[in-house]
Amino acid sequence: MLTLVQGSTVLQGFGVDDAPLLHADAAVLVGDGIVQAVGPAAELRRAHPDATLLGGADTVVMPGLVNAHHHVGLTPLQLGSPDHPLELWFASRLALRDVDLRLDTLFSAFEMIGSGVTTVQHLHSRAPGSPEQVLAAAAAVTGAYREVGMRASYSLALRDQNRLVYADDQDFVARLPEALRPDMADYFRRFTMPLAQQVEVFHALRARHVADPLVQVQLAPANLHWLSNTALHTAAELAAQTGAPMHMHLLETPYQKAYARRRTGGSAFRFIERLGLAGPQLTLGHGVWMTEEDIERCAHSGTRLCHNCSSNFRLKSGMAPVNRFRAAGIPVALGIDEAGINDDRDMLQEMRLVLRAHREPGIDAPHPSPAAVLRMATEHGAATTPFAGRIGQLRPGMAADLVLLDWKAVTWPYQSPDLPLVDVLVQRARPAAIRAVMIGGEVVYRDGRFTRIDRDAVLAELAAQLARPLTAAEEARRVMAAAVMPHVRRFYDGYLDGLGDEPHYRPSGRA
Ligand SMILES: [Zn+2]
Incomplete structure (x- = not known):
């Protein structure tokens, strides 16, 4: 089964000197949990008429x-x-x-x-x-x-x-x-x-x-x-x-x-x-x-x-x-x-x-x-994870981990087009603007709801569990933490002596 994730802009990743790789009116073709292609939305739609559609106008698609x-x-x-x-x-x-x-x-x-x-x-x-x-x-x-x-x-x-x-x-x-x-x-x-x-x-x-x-x-x-x-x-x-x-x-x-x-x-x-x-x-x-x-x-x-x-x-x-x-x-x-x-x-x-x-x-x-x-x-x-090379960008062959942002919600009621899209995204996007999150090709979050699990029920269960009184073990640790604190504080008295006044770094602007 194929999914076509369409965006008014698709941010694929970054190139030399952090230059964003942006595609206007583009789409990410997803199959088997993997990015199959990134290209012009109209072209991919024609080539894959049966693909499930996600996103569309006023949507920015970016790597998770x-x-x-x-x-x-x-x-x-x-x-x-x-x-x-x-x-x-x-x-x-x-x-x-x-x-x-x-x-x-x-x-x-x-x-x-x-x-x-x-x-x-x-x-x-x-x-x-x-x-x-x-x-x-x-x-x-x-x-x-x-x-x-x-x-x-x-x-x-x-x-x-x-x-x-x-x-x-x-x-x-x-x-x-x-x-x-x-x-x-x-x-x-x-x-x-x-x-x-x-x-x-x-x-x-x-x-x-x-x-x-x-x-x-x-x-x-x-x-x-x-x-x-x-x-x-x-x-x-x-x-x-x-x-x-x-x-x-x-x-x-x-x-x-x-x-x-x-x-x-x-x-x-x-x-x-x-x-x-x-x-x-x-x-x-x-x-x-x-x-x-x-x-x-x-x-x-x-x-x-x-x-x-x-x-x-x-x-x-x-x-x-x-x-x-x-x-x-x-x-x-x-x-x-x-x-x-x-x-x-x-x-x-x-x-x-x-x-x-x-x-x-x-x-x-x-x-x-x-x-x-x-x-x-x-x-x-x-790159810090065992998934290095398979996530972090939207390139063919990589996992379909991506985020759809409602660009209207990010920029409403006005945003000057003089500012680069990524600058606006990083400085203005808030969680409320996230329309959907896909992980490994599966939409796990859409319009504020998790697709696999009832968030409200989980939070209610947490609240109920923590509403109970402290257990004997929890109470004992609470007492111990307070009692031990002054001794921990004392342990570090004078600990930094002899470290010297060597600056730990020199801001490069003043080097
Ligand atoms: Zn840590």
């Missing part, structure tokens, strides 16, 4: 967006944790409630698809218990994506140390008052799956999804402080053996830069590069505190970057030197991380934030163009 860094459904704020600096936030997050993973995953999938996201990089950070329990948790998450029809690159964080602060779990427990030690030690015990079992879980997941068109599995060495040297080696080996891409948080905050200095005597990037992790198969999440030298080496090695702009603002992590990344030639993807600036997963909003945040002062100072930002949210995000 990729949220290249995502963790959870209900946000930490919704579940009781305010925005702290990252290192304290790890502690306040201990208080979060347990949410049914299927409902939780669907909740943010609704927000993502509703803002044009067709693929998500789901980095599952914390799944307690035995390998069987962890695999069941993974199945709940990936099953939810399959249920709603969303493409997902899924990974379970690889992590074998320093689960709360940037020091050994037992050492941290020993620093606590006697009364707090058993609960904290218990908490750590729930998450101490041996590295060998974590590797088995990875292989089991890869086997489970080997022929899955919607869900693929990759590696997520969680962050330098979370992995021993053995675990870092293991991640590099697994990537080399299986070809699985890796996504790793790195240098998110100045404390992580100080940690790397203490552990390695130098930079976090140099260290993981020596251990064989750098290269085109690796995407770094954040990278806010990379040095000039790190940036050069990152570019040279082909390592990618995922910019999590909202998260960096919310958790006081700093401004990522995105213009420097771009000038060095590092492909930058975009991730909303836990939640965006509006505490939701609105990718259109995230693009606008990135567009605005990196406008350095000075007439000739660099800044990303709207086209560059949209390319980050499509092609560059796609």
Whole structure:
């Protein structure tokens, strides 16, 4: 069965210097979940008179967006944790409630698809218990994506140390008052799956999804402080053996830069590069505190970057030197991380934030163009996933993951035609203008409704589940989070001393 997706404009992708590849009065011919052709609408209609029609006049068709860094459904704020600096936030997050993973995953999938996201990089950070329990948790998450029809690159964080602060779990427990030690030690015990079992879980997941068109599995060495040297080696080996891409948080905050200095005597990037992790198969999440030298080496090695702009603002992590990344030639993807600036997963909003945040002062100072930002949210995000080369653009042979925008809704009541279409799209398109979202050739969202699942029923079920009183375990974690917070804060007293006053980056406009 063929579908003809017609647009007053079809945006196929981007060419040299981020030039958008635009086609007026064009259509995308979709069959078997794949883009079969892109060409003049009238011609394709004549050639395929039986194709189902979608879109039409006043419609802009563009590649689906990729949220290249995502963790959870209900946000930490919704579940009781305010925005702290990252290192304290790890502690306040201990208080979060347990949410049914299927409902939780669907909740943010609704927000993502509703803002044009067709693929998500789901980095599952914390799944307690035995390998069987962890695999069941993974199945709940990936099953939810399959249920709603969303493409997902899924990974379970690889992590074998320093689960709360940037020091050994037992050492941290020993620093606590006697009364707090058993609960904290218990908490750590729930998450101490041996590295060998974590590797088995990875292989089991890869086997489970080997022929899955919607869900693929990759590696997520969680962050330098979370992995021993053995675990870092293991991640590099697994990537080399299986070809699985890796996504790793790195240098998110100045404390992580100080940690790397203490552990390695130098930079976090140099260290993981020596251990064989750098290269085109690796995407770094954040990278806010990379040095000039790190940036050069990152570019040279082909390592990618995922910019999590909202998260960096919310958790006081700093401004990522995105213009420097771009000038060095590092492909930058975009991730909303836990939640965006509006505490939701609105990718259109995230693009606008990135567009605005990196406008350095000075007439000739660099800044990303709207086209560059949209390319980050499509092609560059796609390249960080196992679907690289198959999504992110609308070219024959690639997956039919696309978004139809009601251009009248974007531009009503007037928009000067002097402004380029992509500039208007990135700066004015809101979720309400999204008419339909197609993933793998299937329309999963149309006119505000999900075609496979009843959003209202899912949200009502979530509300009912969370209306119950806290369980004993939730209440105990809430008490522990509050009790442990002053000790976490004290751990970082003076932690940045000795980091030096070396600027972590020099805005390129003033170099
Ligand atoms: Zn993250």
